Amino acid sequence: MGRQPCCDKVGLKKGPWTAEEDRKLMNFILTNGQCCWRAVPKLAGLLRCGKRCRLRWTNYLRPDLKRGLLSDYEEKMVIDLHSQLGNRWSKIASHLPGRTDNEIKNHWNTHIKKKLRKMGIDPLTHKPLSIVEQEDEEPVKKLQKVQMPLQEPAEKNFEEPTSYCLTKESNNTKNTSRLEESLDDDQFNAMNLEYGVEDVPLIDPESLELICSNSTMSSSTSTPSNSSNDSSFLKDLQFPDFEWSDYGNSNNNDGVDNIIENNMMSLWDVDDFSSWDLLLSSTFGLV
DNA sequence: AAGCGCCCCAACCGCTCGGCT
DNA sequence: AAGCCGAGCGGTTGGGGCGCT
Known part of the structure; x- marks a missing residue:
């Protein structure tokens, strides 16, 4: 069936919005x-279609919008969320208060993609480019090993990311306890009041650094086999000291294979956040 | 100063989803 | 169950700004 246009386009204004x-x-x-968007232009006296009004409001006029470039912390969050959610920009945006899907999408396409490529990471799959290239050469092997389309890393075992879950009811006791240790009760309660499990607040970068430095201490005793595996891509990339954590399989003692099986790398699984900062600064002068 | 090319981002387009009848 | 409709989403485009020659 032919879809009707979202509005009668005759006589409607296009292009940039005036003040x-x-x-x-x-x-x-x-x-x-915000009511029925189709009715908005008429009621507001605008020669725009309702859809454009909604976009203008959500992407530009909303008073709670943040302006300016994404912070390093927000960028890290976008990268990690993208590794889990794929191009679901609105989902990603919902985890970054004050940012719009359009803004994040644009930032991804113009900045983050390039940065990841520079770092030797494929922005589509979040896997090291060397592995992606290998897979391109050997499609049969790729299918056997990964068993999912590369274009949609998030589709396999998609779950809402739990790493950001700040409710005390969370089952993710590891992350919860990290936060509880780092934030005092008032801070924690304030977050709980304002956000649900789905609506994740932006943690102050300083708090995060604190959290991560704490976790570094505890992670130093964990799974030495992860970092001592003899797979080559980490060496090839000359990354700083990363430890690739298990992704949902605590018995898996091969971090690289695990990453391949899950078809993604999560920056949040880099136990030592300062290593990530080091990587950013050494690779493209951030931090 | 003018011309050119590149980059970035606001805006657009068309498809999908979900609720309603 | 099928069709309609509003809203939302993601990919793409176009024009303004900026740097370089």
């Missing part, structure tokens, strides 16, 4: 709230 249009839309939404 006057912004003001009208802003006034209308602030006064009346």
Whole structure:
């Protein structure tokens, strides 16, 4: 069936929004709230279709929007969320308060993609490029080993990321306890009041550094076999001292194979956050 | 100063999803 | 169950800004 256009396009204005249009839309939404978007242009006196009004509001006019470039911390979050969710920009955006899917998508396409490639990581699969290239050469092997399409890393065992879960009810006791140790009760309760499991607040970078430095201490005793595996890609990439954690399989003693099986690497699984900072600074001058 | 090319991001387009009848 | 419709999502585009020659 042929889809009807979202609105009658005859006589509608296109292109950049004027300050006057912004003001009208802003006034209308602030006064009346977000109702049926199709009706908004008429009621607000705008020559735009409802869909454009909604986009303008969500991407530009919303008062809770943050402006400016994504911080290093936000960038790290985007990368990790992307490794788990794929190109689900709105899902990713929902974990970054004040950021829009459009903004994150743009930032990904213009900045993060390049940075990851520079680091030798394939932005699509979040796997080292050397492995991706190998797989391209040997498609049969790839299928046997990975058993899922490379384009959609998130589709296999998709779960909402639990690493950011800040509720005390969380089953993820490891992460919860890290946070409980690092934040005092007031901070923790404030987060709990404001956000549910799905709505994850932005943690202050300083708090995060604290969390991660604590976890470094505890992780130093864990799974030495992970870092001592003889797979070559880490050496090839000359990364700083990474430890690749198990991804949902605590009995797996080969970190690299585990990464391949899960078809992703998570920066949040880098136990030592300072190593990540070091990587960023050594690779493209961040931090 | 002018021309050119590149980069970035706001905006657009078209498809999908989910609720309703 | 099928169709309609509003809303949301993700990919793409176009134009403005900026640096370089």
